[in-house]
Amino acid sequence: MTAILTAGLSLKPQYYDAALACRADGLWFEVHPENYLVAGGPRLQWLEAMRARHPISLHGVSLSLAADAEPDAAHLHRLAALAHRIEPALISEHLAWSTWRGAYHPDLLPFPRTNESLSRIIDNIARTQEALGRRIAIENPSHYVRIDHHEWDEIDFLTEIARRSGCGLLLDVNNVHVGACNLGYSAPHYLDRFPGDLVMEIHVAGHTPDPNLGESLLIDSHDAPVAPEVWALHKRLIDRIGARPTLIERDDNLPDFDTLLAERDIAEALAHASLVKEICV
Numbered sequence: 001m002t003a004i005l006t007a008g009l010s011l012k013p014q015y016y017d018a019a020l021a022c023r024a025d026g027l028w029f030e031v032h033p034e035n036y037l038v039a040g041g042p043r044l045q046w047l048e049a050m051r052a053r054h055p056i057s058l059h060g061v062s063l064s065l066a067a068d069a070e071p072d073a074a075h076l077h078r079l080a081a082l083a084h085r086i087e088p089a090l091i092s093e094h095l096a097w098s099t100w101r102g103a104y105h106p107d108l109l110p111f112p113r114t115n116e117s118l119s120r121i122i123d124n125i126a127r128t129q130e131a132l133g134r135r136i137a138i139e140n141p142s143h144y145v146r147i148d149h150h151e152w153d154e155i156d157f158l159t160e161i162a163r164r165s166g167c168g169l170l171l172d173v174n175n176v177h178v179g180a181c182n183l184g185y186s187a188p189h190y191l192d193r194f195p196g197d198l199v200m201e202i203h204v205a206g207h208t209p210d211p212n213l214g215e216s217l218l219i220d221s222h223d224a225p226v227a228p229e230v231w232a233l234h235k236r237l238i239d240r241i242g243a244r245p246t247l248i249e250r251d252d253n254l255p256d257f258d259t260l261l262a263e264r265d266i267a268e269a270l271a272h273a274s275l276v277k278e279i280c281v
């Protein structure tokens with residue numbers, strides 16, 4: 001099903017009518033499944049109606065795959081029930097931890113890339129994929145502080161996780177740009193090294209400078225249009241690996257639907273150009 005997806009949008013309740021009526025080619029929508037882990041009610045009915053018209057992707061924020069514990073069994077059960085009900089085109093999750101001793105924290109927290117964490121994450125992904133009965137994609141994190149004592153390069157770490165667990169990767173281009181600016185590495189070099197054969201989905205989003213530190217610390221805020229430098233990185237990526245389902249992430253300072261759709265059309269045009277290039281080669 002992913003082969004028919006081109007460019008999608010984060011689905012927000014205020015866009016329901018416009019999104020339901022839109023017939024743009026290749027359009028799909030992504031939601032956080034945590035907002036729909038219920039047995040019934042209007043919110044789930046709304047999602048089912050949308051799924052009848054458009055492909056849906058589930059992008060999780062609370063499995064806490066990098067935590068020093070297994071994913072919560074009850075949460076996995078509810079997620080599997082939602083996936084069975086909605087039949088999403090894609091399921092993805094962040095590579096981070098957000099739970100500790102049964103308590104959920106409102107952030108996607110970093111971790112050291114060690115052999116110990118590698119084994120734990122692979123095991124947690126395996127449990128998740130077994131519960132869901134399908135392959136998932138894992139997103140590269142954004143970075144704000146340098147963590148010492150990593151035993152793995154990030155791309156090697158992600159590749160090893162995917163190879164050993166059978167999962168795919170979600171490449172967030174804005175995360176790459178933010179991390180490169182904050183930690184001082186090369187975003188183009190990072191993208192050029194990323195294993196294109198493992199990429200199931202791409203995210204692009206807006207970011208903002210920290211209100212106190214300015215451009216020296218960028219925040220992956222999802223509250224602004226995609227920056228020109230992120231579009232340039234995205235084009236560089238798909239020129240190398242080909243088009244993938246690409247999501248425009250927008251979670252705050254929401255414009256009207258037509259404005260978002262116009263931004264989505266940029267990704268659609270880039271995907272179309274990439275597909276034409278592949279056919280002509």
